[in-house]
Amino acid sequence: MDTRKRRERLHNTGHTAPVGMAMRARPAAPAAVMPSWPQRVSYCAPGMQPNPAGECVSTLCAPRAHPLVNRMQNQRLADYESRVQARFDDIVPTLKQISALQHEADFETRAQQLARERLSFALDEAVLADAWITVLDMRKLYGSSVLNTFHALAQEAAAQQDGQAEAEAMVRFFIECGFHEVDVSACADGRLKGLLHYILRLPQQAVRRHKSYAGTLFDVELNVKQWTETELRRFREGVPTLPDAGTRYLKIAVYHFSSSDPLHEGCAAHGSDDRKAAQAALDRLQAFGTAIENGFCCGASVATLLIGVDTDNDAIRVHVPDAQGDMSLDCCIDNMALHQATAECGESEARRQLDAIVEETARRFGRSAPETGMRRLIERLLANNLSQIDYVCENHQGRYADIGHAERFISIGDGFEEVHLRNLAYFGHMHTVEEGAADMDVGIKIFTRLNVARGLPVPVAIHYRYDDQVPGSKERTVARCRRVKAAIEARYPELVRDGLLVCGMSVQAKSPGSALETIAENDSNPHGH
Ligand SMILES: [Zn+2]
Incomplete structure (x- = not known):
């Protein structure tokens, strides 16, 4: 497949596919999530030039594939990238649709149906149930949807364990x-x-x-x-x-x-x-x-x-x-x-x-x-x-549109080894918030620009791995997750007050292929009520 066709294929992914298929429709990404380089030919940035299709392409790119390129691997990686991005890009339009339904009689059922169909997971029932009192807490839904999407991807990757x-x-x-x-x-x-x-x-x-x-x-x-x-x-x-x-x-x-x-x-x-x-x-x-x-x-x-x-x-x-x-x-x-x-x-x-x-x-x-x-x-x-x-x-086009930061969430702890994709997460490796405070502050600063400025919360995935050979390791790791979460929330009280910080917690055994275990906010009451 030549370069141009390949690019069209990627860009068109899903626009022609019916909703509900494995490759779901990919709605236009919200402008601020993926800041795009000016694409009109008259505005090609320095180092970029128009190609026959009218796109700005890096002058460093050759017109044809490099003789040593691994085409099959490139194809596989491109499919994975577009699939992952589409799943995150589906969140905002789906939540907008759900938000529009919030005063309808069968709201909860229809919201869950939409979420399952388009996002492949169910939303927090407690948040939906509370909607009739005031308004639907969209910040919480957005934050948890980003984290759920990521957990689903990590889970799938851990289960596959291919490439042995x-x-x-x-x-x-x-x-x-x-x-x-x-x-x-x-x-x-x-x-x-x-x-x-x-x-x-x-x-x-x-x-x-x-x-x-x-x-x-x-x-x-x-x-x-x-x-x-x-x-x-x-x-x-x-x-x-x-x-x-x-x-x-x-x-x-x-x-x-x-x-x-x-x-x-x-x-x-x-x-x-x-x-x-x-x-x-x-x-x-x-x-x-x-x-x-x-x-x-x-x-x-x-x-x-x-x-x-x-x-x-x-x-x-x-x-x-x-x-x-x-x-x-x-x-x-x-x-x-x-x-x-x-x-x-x-x-x-x-x-x-x-x-x-x-x-x-x-x-x-x-x-x-x-x-x-x-x-x-x-x-x-x-x-x-x-x-x-x-x-x-x-x-x-030879140069990423998001040359700067465009991460989807902050990942704290041991990181998720299974999912690898550019700009997916800002990573802070910390055992205690004190020693990782500088990293965390940088992350919050980046997301203040990316998310908070648009009224969206900062999703934070707290994730640690435990040694399943060591007695009590899992319990201690769960306790550490809770401690780190409490410390992060204590560090950014304004964000917490405005619902602009949404933390999710998970642990995973160290052995390869172990499942991701999500941790409820609170042992006795998983909905935090
Ligand atoms: Zn750096």
Whole structure:
């Protein structure tokens, strides 16, 4: 399918499909939820140009698909993206329809019927039942509908657990490259929520450790502890490799920037300064490496890799380690440049250029080349990301319309590992509100602009995972959910008073594929009356 047809297909999804089918009608998104780049040709933004269909398309996009693109994977990811977005976009029009019915005689029945048909879940009965007294609490319905939609998606993803074979193949590839564990820390920014599935194309089960921190400032001490656990398991169980296999733990840190609006849409935690963001992530990687070398004898060492993501178009920048594993901010491969240089080539020529780029880059900066395993890993990541660059060209005109924040909700706690999509959630990783207060405040600030300004509440999904092998772990985790919820509500009393903060709680066992368990607000009375 050519680029233009593909784009039309995505944009038309559902407009022609009857309501009630698996792919439901996709109503026009409310303007403020997805701020759109001006689309009229006369207003093409800098770096964009009109195509024959009259759309503004990034000048970086080639007229045809890249020779190394994985078309099937791109198609599958595009279908998933449009399906997820449609489910969120259905919420506002459905609630508007329900709101219009609130004074009719059989209101509750008709409202539930509409909700089940169009949103695939039932609404809070207590909220509907109270409508006759005053007016329907639309804020509460909206907040809980966003959270319900997300819970349904997470539940479906956990139940499917497909791609096991793909994940196992990737783990084997990592081990061949000399890495028995791949650990990725990225910024909490919602624009990186699709990092594993879309930007790097790594199966989630192959990357056991994946956490986000504001500004990529990951916790070095916690990471040392995780490294110790991984190594202990190798010594005790020989999993995933034996202690003398010569493999290492690989830590990848991911920062981000915006090529079209570098001073405003980069990493907020570093004042939208690319170099600062990259340096901060590099400093953490070096601190982690030094901690392992100083803390453990017998030549213990870890491998590290620094990657930058342009959140406008998902193109990555890989900082090439030298033979000793050291990296610099300047010695990096710009994958967008590689994409452009190879887009018009035949497949074998594109492959040849890809295979040469790591050594060429090291040479250009007068540095030694990394060891073979690291080189192979970088080549794989670059190749995977070439598909994503093509994906953004095919489905998003080469630059996302929402180059800034357009998250649907705030995710607090352990995050939802199963659902990966750009701008789906702003993530705050916190064990207590005190230590996560800064992240939470940034999230509330973003949603004040996105939601509160339009009278919509801020949906907050509080989610923690528990260890089902440990007695009492679930109960303690549920208690923590409630504690964090109470602390968040205490921090933003005005929002709570105006019904502009809607928190949902859930827990989930750690083992892959476990179901999501929703927690009622209050043990004794699930409706909170
Ligand atoms: Zn950031």
